Amino acid sequence: xxxxxxxxxxxxxxxxxxxxxxxxxxxxxxxxxxxxxxxxxxxxxxxxxxxxxxxxxxxxxxxxxxxxxxxxxxxxxxxxxxxxxxxxxxxxxxxxxxxxxxxxxxxxxxxxxxxxxxxxxxxxxxxxxxxxxxxxxxxxxxxxxxxxxxxxxxxxxxxxxxxxxxxxxxxxxxxxxxxxxxxxxxxxxxxxxxxxxxxxxxxxxxxxxxxxxxxxxxxxxxxxxxxxxxxxxxxxxxxxxxxxxxxxxxxxxxxxxxxxxxxxxxxxxxxxxxxxxxxxxxxxxxxxxxxxxxxxxxxxxxxxxxxxxxxxxxxxxxxxxxxxxxxxxx
Amino acid sequence: xxxxxxxxxxxxxxxxxxxxxxxxxxxxxxxxxxxxxxxxxxxxxxxxxxxxxxxxxxxxxxxxxxxxxxxxxxxxxxxxxxxxxxxxxxxxxxxxxxxxxxxxxxxxxxxxxxxxxxxxxxxxxxxxxxxxxxxxxxxxxxxxxxxxxxxxxxxxxxxxxxxxxxxxxxxxxxxxxxxxxxxxxxxxxxxxxxxxxxxxxxxxxxxxxxxxxxxxxxxxxxxxxxxxxxxxxxxxxxxxxxxxxxxxxxxxxxxxxxxxxxxxxxxxxxxxxxxxxxxxxxxxxxxxxxxxxxxxxxxxxxxxxxxxxxxxxxxxxxxxxxxxxxxxxx
Numbered sequence: 108x109x110x111x112x113x114x115x116x117x118x119x120x121x122x123x124x125x126x127x128x129x130x131x132x133x134x135x136x137x138x139x140x141x142x143x144x145x146x147x148x149x150x151x152x153x154x155x156x157x158x159x160x161x162x163x164x165x166x167x168x169x170x171x172x173x174x175x176x177x178x179x180x181x182x183x184x185x186x187x188x189x190x191x192x193x194x195x196x197x198x199x200x201x202x203x204x205x206x207x208x209x210x211x212x213x214x215x216x217x218x219x220x221x222x223x224x225x226x227x228x229x230x231x232x233x234x235x236x237x238x239x240x241x242x243x244x245x246x247x248x249x250x251x252x253x254x255x256x257x258x259x260x261x262x263x264x265x266x267x268x269x270x271x272x273x274x275x276x277x278x279x280x281x282x283x284x285x286x287x288x289x290x291x292x293x294x295x296x297x298x299x300x301x302x303x304x305x306x307x308x309x310x311x312x313x314x315x316x317x318x319x320x321x322x323x324x325x326x327x328x329x330x331x332x333x334x335x336x337x338x339x340x341x342x343x344x345x346x347x348x349x350x351x352x353x354x355x356x357x358x359x360x361x362x363x364x365x366x367x368x369x370x371x372x373x374x375x376x377x378x379x380x381x382x383x384x385x386x387x388x389x390x391x392x393x394x395x396x397x398x399x400x401x402x403x404x405x406x407x408x409x410x411x412x413x414x415x416x417x418x419x420x421x422x423x424x425x426x427x428x429x430x431x432x433x434x435x436x437x
Numbered sequence: 438x439x440x441x442x443x444x445x446x447x448x449x450x451x452x453x454x455x456x457x458x459x460x461x462x463x464x465x466x467x468x469x470x471x472x473x474x475x476x477x478x479x480x481x482x483x484x485x486x487x488x489x490x491x492x493x494x495x496x497x498x499x500x501x502x503x504x505x506x507x508x509x510x511x512x513x514x515x516x517x518x519x520x521x522x523x524x525x526x527x528x529x530x531x532x533x534x535x536x537x538x539x540x541x542x543x544x545x546x547x548x549x550x551x552x553x554x555x556x557x558x559x560x561x562x563x564x565x566x567x568x569x570x571x572x573x574x575x576x577x578x579x580x581x582x583x584x585x586x587x588x589x590x591x592x593x594x595x596x597x598x599x600x601x602x603x604x605x606x607x608x609x610x611x612x613x614x615x616x617x618x619x620x621x622x623x624x625x626x627x628x629x630x631x632x633x634x635x636x637x638x639x640x641x642x643x644x645x646x647x648x649x650x651x652x653x654x655x656x657x658x659x660x661x662x663x664x665x666x667x668x669x670x671x672x673x674x675x676x677x678x679x680x681x682x683x684x685x686x687x688x689x690x691x692x693x694x695x696x697x698x699x700x701x702x703x704x705x706x707x708x709x710x711x712x713x714x715x716x717x718x719x720x721x722x723x724x725x726x727x728x729x730x731x732x733x734x735x736x737x738x739x740x741x742x743x744x745x746x747x748x749x750x751x752x753x754x755x756x757x758x759x760x761x762x763x764x765x766x767x
Binding site: 136137138178180182184188189190191192193194195196197198199200201202203204205207208210211212214215216217218254257258259260261262263264265266271274275278280282283284285286287288289290291294295296297298299300303304305306308310333334335336337343344378379380381404407408409410411 | 521617711
């Protein structure tokens with residue numbers, strides 16, 4: 108373990124033991140639409156031995172965590188059209204398939220009662236969770252009680268046959284991220300709307316392909332949309348899931364760094380979110396990443412009152428100092 | 438027939454042959470929440486023999502039309518709550534019942550595949566259409582082709598076993614007037630929303646009671662809402678359907694007035710819209726109404742580019758002159 112000597116070395120020399128290149132992107136939240144091209148055009152500039160990606164978090168203040176897998180993302184907008192203009196629901200109600208109703212019917216059919224996703228072929232390429240990984244995941248603290256507390260939901264829901272931690276990391280999902288039709292202001296308006304729209308996205312796991320998922324959604328709509336409406340599917344974001352080699356030198360360096368700072372070995376987890384750059388580094392540069400940030404589950408990512416816990420943040424700084432020295436010693 | 442003599446009489450005397458009281462309300466589009474109280478508090482001021490309500494229209498330029506029945510309205514907002522704040526769909530997707538999805542599932546279950554409404558007991562008090570009325574309605578011009586042209590919808594939809602004109606006038610409906618959840622702007626946002634909302638309204642026919650319908654909706658939600666979400670139902674508007682006596686003196690006076698102006702007898706139809714004041718006049722004042730306005734089906738009520746056809750409007754003026762004289766002669 109490098110521990111105190113490592114920190115002293117930085118203080119003494121004022122230098123990092125390895126060269127560091129920073130790649131800072133501002134499009135991650137919209138699926139990194141331009142990053143792949145930038146990486147492909149700047150391979151020399153970005154050449155490196157290993158990447159550290161700080162866009163994940165810890166399972167708890169006292170639970171150092173390394174994320175070895177990230178889910179991918181496929182994001183779509185579905186637009187349903189009925190009459191060619193908004194109608195009076197009294198005069199025309201009863202003879203037109205309300206597009207908001209039709210969209211609800213289509214969305215309702217996308218899951219069965221077991222929480223399974225009904226797009227044709229959706230699970231065909233999903234890599235099964237092996238028994239060893241199931242056992243590892245079962246040791247994590249993310250049980251029903253944990254998720255009830257984190258979300259405030261009335262009850263836990265999800266795909267039958269899988270534990271909560273498996274559902275959020277190792278199994279694919281389909282979510283309604285938004286829906287809009289007709290009159291949504293205060294009060295009442297008796298409109299029969301001309302159109303309805305939903306944002307639908309899937310979190311993908313290895314080895315699902317976002318292009319396949321697009322075709323599966325198209326096929327689902329073709330099979331299920333009635334002739335009383337028209338529809339469009341707009342493809343917005345697509346990135347595959349990634350999974351890291353847990354025996355790589357970078358993962359080992361981070362593992363030892365966390366043990367030095369927390370006094371215990373980190374846990375290894377899959378992460379439900381998607382970070383397209385990790386897959387792009389693998390594909391375009393042939394560079395592996397280790398994912399490790401220092402946020403906590405109750406930091407309210409992407410939500411009001413987002414925060415950082417400062418004591419954990421300082422432990423993170425110490426961890427990264429150790430990480431760089433460990434990398435040099437590998 | 439009063440025809441030319443009637444118009445000459447007004448020109449000659451400058452006076453109407455009957456006394457007219459105007460009641461002008463500005464809340465009809467939101468279900469007339471304050472009108473009932475106003476009528477009850479001003480019975481003497483509003484006392485009259487008969488009411489003419491201009492809030493309906495004609496079936497076509499050459500189809501003088503008297504509306505003898507109006508559908509009622511029950512309007513609700515349903516709010517579905519899941520997690521207690523918006524969540525990151527990657528981190529929490531898979532273990533929470535998405536409230537937008539849950540709302541879609543509930544809305545999808547409100548109709549069966551035959552277009553019938555699945556609220557428990559919804560059809561119990563619906564007055565059947567008798568054979569004579571079915572035959573009358575079948576003679577109207579409102580066939581599938583008419584409705585396809587009026588709405589621009591890809592196909593006609595609705596309750597099996599009933600013709601389009603029956604579905605829009607003599608059968609009750611359930612519409613989604615609006616729905617909103619999560620992110621509905623341009624682009625993508627991977628939110629798992631905390632809540633979803635829909636405006637749901639029913640057009641009612643004799644002898645459905647809006648209070649019964651509220652209870653039926655409550656029971657439907659109780660029977661079908663899963664324990665993975667919470668919900669609220671907000672009751673917004675309720676007014677029963679009305680049906681007029683086709684042999685009343687007011688209806689006869691209008692019948693003859695239309696014949697005088699158009700040179701042919703009017704058709705009698707039910708109207709799918711709701712005009713709460715008609716029911717309030719029946720209930721509170723004991724006064725019957727006849728419903729007759731001079732708009733046309735392609736006037737785009739409640740929609741962009743609403744218009745009036747001026748030649749039809751002038752025929753309407755002539756019709757009302759005859760109507761007042763005919764009333765006096767009854």
